[in-house]
Amino acid sequence: MRIIDDVKLDFKDVLFLPKRSTLASRQQVDLTRRYTFKHSRHSWSGIPIMAANMDGVGTVSMAKALYEQKLFTTLVKSLSNETIHNLLQDVDPQFFAVSTGTGEKDWLRLQSILQENPTIRFICIDVANGYSEHFGNFVEKVRQQYPHHTIIAGNVVTADMTQELILRGADIIKVGIGPGSVCTTRKQTGVGFPQLSAIIECADAAHGLGGHIIADGGCTNPGDVAKAFGAGADFVMLGGMLAGHDEGEGRVIEEHYITSHLNPATNKPTIEVKQFIEFYGMSSATAMEKHHGGVAEYRSSEGKTVRIPYKGPIRATLLDILGGLRSTCTYVGAPTLKQLSKCTTFVRVTQQINNIFS
Ligand code: 5GP
Numbered sequence: 001m002r003i004i005d006d007v008k009l010d011f012k013d014v015l016f017l018p019k020r021s022t023l024a025s026r027q028q029v030d031l032t033r034r035y036t037f038k039h040s041r042h043s044w045s046g047i048p049i050m051a052a053n054m055d056g057v058g059t060v061s062m063a064k065a066l067y068e069q070k071l072f073t074t075l076v077k078s079l080s081n082e083t084i085h086n087l088l089q090d091v092d093p094q095f096f097a098v099s100t101g102t103g104e105k106d107w108l109r110l111q112s113i114l115q116e117n118p119t120i121r122f123i124c125i126d127v128a129n130g131y132s133e134h135f136g137n138f139v140e141k142v143r144q145q146y147p148h149h150t151i152i153a154g155n156v157v158t159a160d161m162t163q164e165l166i167l168r169g170a171d172i173i174k175v176g177i178g179p180g181s182v183c184t185t186r187k188q189t190g191v192g193f194p195q196l197s198a199i200i201e202c203a204d205a206a207h208g209l210g211g212h213i214i215a216d217g218g219c220t221n222p223g224d225v226a227k228a229f230g231a232g233a234d235f236v237m238l239g240g241m242l243a244g245h246d247e248g249e250g251r252v253i254e255e256h257y258i259t260s261h262l263n264p265a266t267n268k269p270t271i272e273v274k275q276f277i278e279f280y281g282m283s284s285a286t287a288m289e290k291h292h293g294g295v296a297e298y299r300s301s302e303g304k305t306v307r308i309p310y311k312g313p314i315r316a317t318l319l320d321i322l323g324g325l326r327s328t329c330t331y332v333g334a335p336t337l338k339q340l341s342k343c344t345t346f347v348r349v350t351q352q353i354n355n356i357f358s
Contacts, residue, residue: 222324
């Protein structure tokens with residue numbers, strides 16, 4: 001048994017150190033990034049925030065709404081060939097990825113989608129555990145068949161596996177095991193890695209080889225998104241922060257509460273209506289029932305199902321995230337998102353938020 005005992009950090013463990021800045025306003029901050037990917041040699045330009053390939057997040061409506069702001073969507077794995085084909089009428093193929101698992105059925109589905117839609121550029125191959133030999137072999141197989149597509153692969157949390165997957169053909173590595181809002185991997189298995197340190201270490205490893213990384217999971221507010229970029233992420237992927245909106249295509253559930261206030265007209269207790277949307281992890285029992293007809297006996301579910309407040313259209317949330325990110329850049333003196341990590345000094349903290357009114 002071995003223990004790594006240098007400290008590994010999460011978003012909550014640090015804050016940005018403010019620095020002298022010549023920026024007069026956050027409006028001057030440019031969040032657009034331009035990347036050329038290692039294997040595909042494909043050049044991409046946009047705001048590098050991504051919707052996760054989760055039910056309620058990586059939907060067709062989300063892809064359309066995010067594209068308006070030049071943000072990216074990794075589509076859920078369950079979409080049909082026809083739905084993806086229709087999406088291409090409204091969304092530039094530079095702004096979404098088709099997602100796939102590594103099974104035989106997944107491989108056939110991927111080939112058929114790419115054959116019928118040759119303009120698609122991005123393939124996201126993701127599994128809960130990116131350390132399996134089978135996964136690496138699959139990445140290599142996809143790379144051989146599609147030399148000019150940009151391949152996203154994950155999830156991993158260490159430099160060695162980041163490098164191995166890049167050497168096997170991935171352009172962008174998805175980083176994060178266990179930090180997600182509806183993830184129970186850490187509880188069920190005890191496996192994981194603090195997300196901020198995972199980003200720092202994997203970004204360093206990937207950039208050394210000309211690869212890129214996505215910080216996937218664990219962001220709970222715009223400050224966390226900024227910290228992920230500050231730590232070196234090229235893209236940041238969001239699930240929970242984008243869930244609960246109309247574009248998730250979920251059903252709004254109404255719950256009625258009897259309050260202690262009396263209605264003066266009727267003298268009866270008033271009823272308060274609260275609106276929710278169901279959100280669940282992609283390996284939760286809910287997702288497995290929906291997509292695979294139940295939880296296989298040999299595995300436990302590693303995701304949970306929650307009810308979150310209904311938040312209306314996504315636009316206000318997106319503007320809030322982008323506004324926060326621009327503001328971080330002004331605090332640290334970064335005129336562009338590209339410069340944010342160079343301008344970042346993190347301060348370790350024991351408390352980051354005053355909770356008196358929460
Ligand atoms: P969030 O932004 O909600 O904190 O994290 C989103 C990420 O959580 C997803 O992109 C995916 O990597 C991960 N995730 C989604 N569903 C599950 C699940 O059921 N179990 C686990 N372990 N991770 C999940």
